[in-house]
Amino acid sequence: MRVILAAGTTETALIDGISAAGAAPELMAQTPSADVEILEYGRPTVSPVTPVSPTGCPTPAAVTRAVRDVVDFDLTIVDAGLARPTGSPTVDLEVPAGTDVREPTAVADAAAIFERAREFGASLPDEALLLGETVPGGTTTALGVLTALGEPAGVSSSLPDNPLERKERVVETALEASNLEPGACGAEPLAAIRAVGDPVQPTIAGIAAGALESGTDVTLGGGTQMVAIAAVLRHAGVDEPLSLATTSFVADDPSADLEAACDRLDCELTVTDPGFDGREHVSMQRYCAGEAKEGVGMGGVLSLVPDGEMSAVRDRFEAVCARLGIDENGVDPESGSDAAGDGTDAAAGADGGP
Template identity: 40%
Template sequence: MRKGEKSLMFLLFISETALARIPGLSAAGTDVKALPYTAPADADMLFYDRPKVAPTLPFDPFGHPSPAVVTRAALLEAGFPAMTVRAGTSIAPASPHVTISESVGRDMRFESAVPDYEEIAERAAELARGLDEGVKRVVLAESVPGGTTTALLLLRAFGFVGTVSSAGPENPLALKEKIWKETSERLGLKPGGMKGMGLRAAAELGDPMQIAVAAYASALPRGVEVVLAGGTQMMAVAALLRDMGFDRRLLVATTKYVHIDPTSRLEDYAREIGADWYAAPLDFTHSRFPGLADYEKGFIKEGVGAGGAVWYAQQLGISMERIQSRTEALYEKMLNEGPLPPKVVSEIR
């Protein structure tokens, strides 16, 4: 047993939002029909070498693997415990999980995004209150297709004006701004107009994951360190926690791909919100696999707590070389086992 591994819990919160079905908005999943399976398939990857809930593997529309493969590599190398919290998906993972909501986030351009937010928050808080007393750190991760857009909306509602990153090299910022315009017009809202509203703001224009993670973190004992594993999406959760009066240290752990993306405004948001940040120094430049090498070209960037999983693995003395080597081995096994989407390029360089 590695020193400290029992003092941490890695929790993946999975959700779904109606926004992800807007053409051109989300780069998660091979196509719109696959979107409901994306987060559950990511959750399966915490426990298995390939998803069991879906017939195909978790890839984006261009054939790049979900960052869940990096998360699993870090988890296997470091040996820390993990669990999945289903916080609003239409499909359940095949892997072990706790369900606090099956209600998918709604389209906030036309109605409140999470009308049952109080029930979700209470169930998340109850889960936090049941945390083992020996756990001193929690790494809270997410998988939410379309979640960078809900992140922009929530950040903007609290007065943090700027852009957000995307899972692909072509960030659909104009579309995200259009969604903000339509949502803010429905609500009669200007940037910063929901300061002090806490969870009610996320309920109006966010997603179920934001509410579940914020409620969970808020209910933890003061002695438990909170690490938010994700990029733009977890910066939005950090903003939500600060708006709720959460005054403890917050670390947002992501990957270098988010950090170097100027649209993420990672350092700016961290400074404005009052959070620390970490960017995992992954490097697949020389990978034999185009699907992984393209991470260096702006594909995927982050998700499924990849940056946070690498952060904790490094805390336990696991090298980047080991994590990257295990990632490549897992990906090769995935490619060999198939079936694969037609756009996947599986030739070994």
């Protein structure tokens, strides 16, 4: 199994109250780059930000890295619009960062990105792919695309209480700026991304389309952001079998309504509970309390863990947390780590910032 992580940024994340994946805008732009470094090396290397909330909830990249330590899957990072450099090797598909969705155009070259990604996906020799993402503000852009497609819109959040009304107001403003009504892009899914999406979306959708067309099994690893990708694929006429693998944290979120969405989009749904409720470590407790929930392929890679090995994943997660400056009681003030924000979107790749 090859895991492909698409990492990118959108100026949508800078909207007040949308995401706090960085304590300041210059740090927020770094968080996807830090995510991929954590996944590759176990800690940030070039990036000056460590995506950890002050409550001790780390980016889902920490969980995905812990699974990698146990399962040892192949990994490819795709630059899907990174605003800052990363120390991790990446595949460059010439994807620029995304614009604020309240502008008339959010992803100007969505169709071209999709085609380049499609060629890349079709070229891969793997029998199976698991696709993940990290992009601050990603559930807001997911809501935008789902609304433009005319799909019933429900998205999760990295907050215990999902500020869905705030997201809906942003999407309403975004559609007005693009002169679109809800459902106007049902026959043109890439137009939905162009108007109110982010650059990670055409990248993942293109890779998935190319891989499916070449006979590769594809699993979308994530939550409601991946539901938007599945909707784009179905509206684009891609009817091959498709799977979505997520965490119990998202599946238990009533605002996500994943089971109904997967039924509607003909996606096989896999839900994995990492068993964090059996440990006292603060990071696991914060996930159980509803922070972060998903992102950076977390739910997808958790589904790869063999029976009896989840305890080893929890052990490795504690070790990754220690490298990120989090002990069992919280963020270590002596670690020198820069927290990602104020907890609104504690982790760049979390399936959700408000």
